[in-house]
Amino acid sequence: DADVTQTPRNRITKTGKRIMLECSQTKGHDRMYWYRQDPGLGLRLIYYSFDVKDINKGEISDGYSVSRQAQAKFSLSLESAIPNQTALYFCATSDWNGELFFGEGSRLTVL
Amino acid sequence: ILNVEQSPQSLHVQEGDSTNFTCSFPSSNFYALHWYRWETAKSPEALFVMTLNGDEKKKGRISATLNTKEGYSYLYIKGSQPEDSATYLCAGNAGNMLTFGGGTRLMVKP
Numbered sequence: 714d715a716d717v718t719q720t721p722r723n724r725i726t727k728t729g730k731r732i733m734l735e736c737s738q739t740k741g742h743d744r745m746y747w748y749r750q751d752p753g754l755g756l757r758l759i760y761y762s763f764d765v766k767d768i769n770k771g772e773i774s775d776g777y778s779v780s781r782q783a784q785a786k787f788s789l790s791l792e793s794a795i796p797n798q799t800a801l802y803f804c805a806t807s808d809w810n811g812e813l814f815f816g817e818g819s820r821l822t823v824l
Numbered sequence: 825i826l827n828v829e830q831s832p833q834s835l836h837v838q839e840g841d842s843t844n845f846t847c848s849f850p851s852s853n854f855y856a857l858h859w860y861r862w863e864t865a866k867s868p869e870a871l872f873v874m875t876l877n878g879d880e881k882k883k884g885r886i887s888a889t890l891n892t893k894e895g896y897s898y899l900y901i902k903g904s905q906p907e908d909s910a911t912y913l914c915a916g917n918a919g920n921m922l923t924f925g926g927g928t929r930l931m932v933k934p
Contacts, residue, residue: 717867748924753833755913755924756868763920771921803867811856811917815867 716740719804719816727824732791734819736804742814744807745787747771747779749800750818756803762787794823826850826916830925837904838933844900845928847914851895856917859888859899862927863910871899871912904932 717738726732736745743764748756758771760779768779776798778790791798804816828849837843849857856875862868872881877892885902901908911929915922 753926755926756915757924758921761921769920772923810873811922812858812870812873813860813868813922815869817867 715817717804717806717814717816719802719819721819722817723820725822725824726794728795730794730823732794732821734789734802734804734821736787736789736816738785738804738806738814740806740808740814741784742806742808743784745781746805746807746813747777747787747789748803748805749773750803751800759789759802791821794821796823799823826853826918826923828914828916828923828925830912830914830928832928833926834929834931836931836933839904839906841904841932842900842902843904843930844898845912845930847897847899847916847925849895849897849914849916850918851893853918854892854895854916855919857890857892857897858915858917858922859897860913860915861910862913868913899928901930904930906932906934908932 720735746761747759762781780788799822802819805813831846859871860868872888874890879890887900890897909932911927913927915924
């Protein structure tokens with residue numbers, strides 16, 4: 714089983730719908746992250762959390778929100794999805810040295 | 825947020841060729857430089873995390889160097905194999921956030 718698990722792996726939705734992507738980890742790391750990947754743009758940070766009571770905006774947080782329900786769980790929400798949020802989303806964890814461990818990715822299509 | 829750039833964007837080589845690509849970043853406020861390997865349909869996986877100027881790390885046929893004073897890192901692959909085909913990402917850390925470059929897509933032809 715993967716150490717960092719994302720659900721759903723694929724989702725097609727319509728403009729205006731609320732979507733939640735979930736991430737859980739068994740690595741015991743305090744730090745968790747949400748990234749999105751668009752072709753040619755690399756990975757861009759949406760939100761990150763260094764512990765359960767800590768939430769921080771990344772480069773591109775507008776239109777997104779997160780919840781850190783427990784050390785092992787970090788969910789990403791799109792309150793009202795729009796087509797330019799179509800992307801591949803990665804959850805990741807790290808320990809103190811910052812090396813990232815990624816989930817399998819969640820491909821979201823907003824029609 | 826660091827401005828991290830990678831070149832080239834893509835690279836085609838023949839099996840057995842050695843190759844290298846570049847990651848550049850602002851030399852001020854630097855903390856760490858990461859390299860990740862991302863195969864199609866898989867998740868990115870860490871290759872190296874480097875922090876010290878002059879650092880050189882090696883894993884099998886892949887090695888990396890770091891120059892923090894001039895703001896660049898090189899990734900070298902010796903004797904490329906088809907299984908090395910992947911996108912190689914570098915990321916710079918100037919504080920709490922890693923900023924990724926756009927990646928170099930390597931394709932190794934048998």
